[in-house]
Amino acid sequence: MTDLRLSATQLERYSRHVIMDEVGPEGQARLLAGSVLVVGAGGLGSPVVQYLAAAGVGRLGIVDDDVVDRSNLQRQVIHADGDVGRPKVESAREFVDRLNPDVTVEPHELRLSADTIATLPDYDLVVDASDNFATRYLLNDYCALEGIPLVHGAIYRFEGQLTTFENDGDGPCYRCLFPEAPEPGTVPDCATTGVLGVLPGTVGCIQATEAVKLVLETGEPLTGRLLVYDAMDMRFDTVEVRQNPDCPLCGEEPTIESIHDVAYEGRCTLSAD
Amino acid sequence: MRVTVDVTGEGVHEIDLERLESASPTYADLLARIELSPHEVSVLVDGRPVPEDAPVEVEQITVLRLIKGG
Numbered sequence: 433m434t435d436l437r438l439s440a441t442q443l444e445r446y447s448r449h450v451i452m453d454e455v456g457p458e459g460q461a462r463l464l465a466g467s468v469l470v471v472g473a474g475g476l477g478s479p480v481v482q483y484l485a486a487a488g489v490g491r492l493g494i495v496d497d498d499v500v501d502r503s504n505l506q507r508q509v510i511h512a513d514g515d516v517g518r519p520k521v522e523s524a525r526e527f528v529d530r531l532n533p534d535v536t537v538e539p540h541e542l543r544l545s546a547d548t549i550a551t552l553p554d555y556d557l558v559v560d561a562s563d564n565f566a567t568r569y570l571l572n573d574y575c576a577l578e579g580i581p582l583v584h585g586a587i588y589r590f591e592g593q594l595t596t597f598e599n600d601g602d603g604p605c606y607r608c609l610f611p612e613a614p615e616p617g618t619v620p621d622c623a624t625t626g627v628l629g630v631l632p633g634t635v636g637c638i639q640a641t642e643a644v645k646l647v648l649e650t651g652e653p654l655t656g657r658l659l660v661y662d663a664m665d666m667r668f669d670t671v672e673v674r675q676n677p678d679c680p681l682c683g684e685e686p687t688i689e690s691i692h693d694v695a696y697e698g699r700c701t702l703s704a705d
Numbered sequence: 706m707r708v709t710v711d712v713t714g715e716g717v718h719e720i721d722l723e724r725l726e727s728a729s730p731t732y733a734d735l736l737a738r739i740e741l742s743p744h745e746v747s748v749l750v751d752g753r754p755v756p757e758d759a760p761v762e763v764e765q766i767t768v769l770r771l772i773k774g775g
Contacts (some may be wrong), residue, residue, distance in 0.1 A: 476775045556760035564774035591714050609754065610747050618744040622774040632775070642770050656752075658769070662714040671713055671767055674752035 437461070439669040442534065446488055448486050459648045464534060465645040468492035469552065471544060471571060472561035473520040474498070475622070475632030476585050476639060478510040480559050483640035485528040485535045488646065492528065492535055493555055496520040498545040509631040527567060546691045549574055553581040557581040559639050563621065565613040572606035573691050575599050576681055579654075581646050582606075585639045588620075591663040592635035595673065596642050603655045605653035608683075629661050666684035675705050710735055710762060712746075712768045724760060733757040734768070746770050 438446070438457055442464070449455040466489050470480050473496040479483050479556050484492055487671055500508070500515040508520075514524040521539035527663055528537045544567050568586075575582040575597065582597045586608060597605050638659070644650040658671040675692075677684045680702075687702060688694055695703045710718040718739050722730050725738065732755055733749045743757040749767040 472775045474775055502770040561775050563773060565773050585775070586772045587755065587774040588770065591770070591772065593769075593772060609749075609769065612753065614771055618742065619771055619773055624725065627774060658713075660714045667714070671714055672750070672752040673749075676753045683724075 436583060438464075443490070445532075449487070454549075454673065455648060456575070459650070462649075463488045463647055464490045464642070466648070467493070467555045468643050469493040469555040469558045470561055471558060472563060473508075473510070473524040473565060474504065474561065474563060475507045475587060475627065476561035476636040477559075478508045478645070479633050480561055480640045481524050481528060482510055482531070483637060484643060485532050485537075486507060486563045487640075487644055488532060489644075490535060491538065493546060493552065494521050495523050495540040495542065495552075496524075497541055502510045503623075507632050508634065512704070516638060521642070523528040526684030528601050535669065543561060544570055546570065546694070546696060549691070550665060555580070557583065557643060559583045559585075559643055561585060561639065562634065565619075565700060566696040568606065569694070570696045571611055572597070572682055573694060576605045576607075577689075577691065583639045583646070585635045587622070587627055587632050587635055588643075589625050590662065590664040591632060592659075594635060594638050594642070594654060594659040594661070595657060596646070598653060598655050602675070603681050604673050604675045605679065607681045607688075608679045609617055609673055611676075611678075613698070624659055624667075628663055634663065645684070653680050706761075706764060708735060708763070709765045710739060710768060711766070712741070713737065713770070715770070729760050731758050731760055736768070737765070741768065754763060 446460045449460050498516045500511045508526040512525045521541045525537040525539045576599050660669045680687045706722045708720050746768045747754045
């Protein structure tokens with residue numbers, strides 16, 4: 433059971449949460465007792481980490497195997513010039529330490545795989561702020577099979593996509609939308625096409641919003657809806673997404689029953705062996 | 706039959722199936738007409754993806770670009 437007692441310092445720090453009926457001291461205590469795994473400490477991960485830490489999510493796991501590059505700094509706002517060359521998870525941990533002493537950061541400097549994901553501690557939910565299809569499909573499959581809510585976000589030039597997979601058996605998963613990853617090399621990345629620096633800020637903030645709502649168990653998550661943000665025309669479109677009976681993961685006759693069934697490379701399909 | 710192709714976030718295209726070369730146009734034929742590859746998008750009908758090689762039988766489709774950046 434969540435300990436509802438907040439210290440005087442916490443009551444002051446979170447006063448704008450505490451005075452709202454939808455959050456209140458109970459909700460803030462729930463956030464402080466909550467845990468979120470953020471996969472990726474880059475463009476999307478930066479605002480996600482920043483706002484979840486500010487909100488007082490008590491335990492933040494951060495996964496990234498990369499180091500800070502100077503070309504990241506145009507959008508990855510938790511890293512600074514002095515962090516260039518340092519592991520992103522360490523830079524992220526120091527950022528959070530400076531921001532909020534209520535938050536414990538668990539840095540995981542590793543590349544997620546079917547083996548390494550099993551070594552991570554449990555978290556209430558996962559935020560996908562990754563930048564590659566192998567990780568996206570692995571996270572989707574793992575969270576769907578384990579029943580862990582997953583907040584998805586992706587960016588491309590001036591466009592962002594977001595949705596939430598609650599993984600409670602009723603809604604769709606990422607494979608319901610995109611059953612297989614594209615052929616390698618057919619979808620460009622930010623390094624190739626560029627990305628508007630502020631774009632991941634907008635998308636990541638919405639991901640953080642979804643994560644906070646899920647921890648609080650309040651509001652309507654983006655389940656069954658894909659939010660598409662076009663920064664150039666300043667438009668938000670919503671696309672209905674339904675559970676796909678032919679989905680290889682959560683359909684009527686699933687072929688993926690374990691993450692160890694799948695080769696998380698290429699098209700992220702069933703292993704040949 | 707005239708098909709409305711909504712490429713989410715990018716624009717809407719109206720395509721006459723009779724003007725496509727194939728006698729039984731597929732979703733891949735529609736994508737080719739608007740210069741998209743089936744590798745980079747998912748075609749949705751009523752919120753669910755359809756195979757790219759399936760014949761077009763509806764008047765409204767949604768095309769979602771598959772993006773990976775983070």
